[in-house]
Amino acid sequence: MSEKYALADQSLKEKLYKKIEDKTDKMIQIRRYLHEHPELSFEEKETGKYIADFYKDMDVKVEANYGDGYGVVVTIDSGKPGKTIALRADFDGLPVQEETGLPYASKNKGVMHACGHDGHTAYMLILAECLYELKDEFDGKVKIIHQPAEETPPGGAPGMIKAGVLKGVDAILGVHGWATTPYGTVQCTIGPVMTGRSSFKLTIHGKGGHGSAPNLANDANVAASYFVTIAQTIISRRTDPFDMCTLTVGNFDGRGSFNVIKDSVFLEGDVRFMNVAERPIIEKNFKNIVKGLEIMFGVKVDLFYNADYPVLDNNEDLTKEVQYSLNHSDIKELQTVDTTSRNTASEDFAYFSNEVPGVYMFVGEMPDNGVYSAHHSPTFVINEKALPLAAKTVGAAALDFLANK
Known part of the structure; x- marks a missing residue:
């Protein structure tokens, strides 16, 4: 890379790394509790x-119940003029x-941290504590955004933005641990890196009867079956083959008795795309197919898109x-900075980076034996082991950003 950026003093980053290493056991304890x-x-x-409560003994501004849920915003102020960098971590679980079989498995029936947000919170708490202890050695402010409800639309980000969480913020950084990526790898790619998403629900109303x-x-089952098949042509025949797009029907509720024709069927699913220009194309053709379904099969469709x-x-x-920061920060655990990888999932961090x-x-968090779920x-x-690496990665990038005047 030919660009040259100012960097924080390496000795400051080494102090940060040492503090993170000294607090790694605490970090893991927090993660397991969560x-x-x-x-x-x-x-x-x-x-x-x-x-x-984690911040109660620190001289920082803590704003709880922030936004539409239980968000927490913490401002670490160096007391010196400079830029403001926001660091975001999410903390919700999933209905799984x-x-x-872990000794610290979920105690809440039917709920699990099945995406690693417990790890995000643990690394961020310790990173925040370390940055607080070093606040006399950097300029500007660090705003820690603990965001709820990433997994469920509309997500926790829009409410926090509406409440003013990005006021005065110059830039924002976030990390997701990724189990399919080897430990020691950090993926940091320019441009679109996670898909946009639309979700849909439709109920197809026919007329019930005897088989x-x-x-x-x-x-209605026949009409619904036709829809599942024909909807895939939106991706195969209406979107640019060079653009990543998917359409998934994840729920097809047409169950009933073997000899009864159901009068209605419920379907739901989602659409994902890496190029924002594909969103209106997919939506337009989706709704056209629904209209055609009504005419072709004589059914009525209630659609939520x-x-x-x-x-x-x-x-x-x-x-x-x-x-540049990651390649010049001497993080011993960081073996590879991958600048090409993208991810086909979706993330409400996108709301922050739109502002x-x-x-x-x-950050790669694949188990050492290479076996992952x-x-x-x-x-x-x-x-x-990926948690302290995440803390060092985000911490070093944040300090370098604040140092780059």
Whole structure:
């Protein structure tokens, strides 16, 4: 990379690394406690209180119950003029029954940290504590955003933004641990890195009847089956083949008795895209197919189509700066800075990066034995060695950003 950026004094970063290493056991204890006590999106009352309580002995501004849920915002002020960098971590769990067999498995039936947000919170709490202890040695402010409800639309980010969390913020950084990526790798890519998403629900109303006399009924299952098939042509025939797009029908509720023609069927799913220009194209063709379905099969369709999470786009200039920082920060655990990888999931961090320059990275947390489970699965586990690496990665990038006048 030819660009040259100012960097924080390496000795300051080494102090940060040492503090993170000294507090790693504490970090893991926090992560395991949170793993045992997950809460669902917009219901994270106890988690929010736990986070706010962590800061009670620090001379920092703490704002609890921030936004539409239980968000916590902490401002670490050096007392010296400078820029403001925001660091964001989410903390909600998922409606998944844990099957890991871990000694610190979830104690809340049907709820699990199956995406690693417990790890995000643990690394961020310790990083914040370390930055607080070093605040006399950097300029400007660090704003810690503990965000609830990432997993459930509309997400916790819009409410926090509406409440003013980004006021005075110059840039924002975030990290997601990723179990499919080897430990020691940090992915930091310019441009679109996570998909935008739309979700849909539709109920197809026909006419019920007996299986022996289909001519006297109007089978909603047949219309629904046709829809599942034809909707895929939106991706294969209406979007640019060079653009990543998917359309998934995740729920098809057409169950009934074997000899009864159902009068209605419910379907729901989502659409994802890496190029924001594809969003209106997909929506237009989706709704055209629904209209055609009504005409072709003589059914009535109730449709809910919601454009929710935006494409997560890493700001080019800020990403180059962060890449430079990572390549010049001497983080011993960091083996590879991958500048090309993208992720086909969606993230409400995109709302933040739509408002101010943002960079969202992935830190590899694949278990050392190379065996991993998918995010959101009941057997999902992380490599806890990735937590201090995440803290050092975000911490070094933040200090360098504040030093770059």
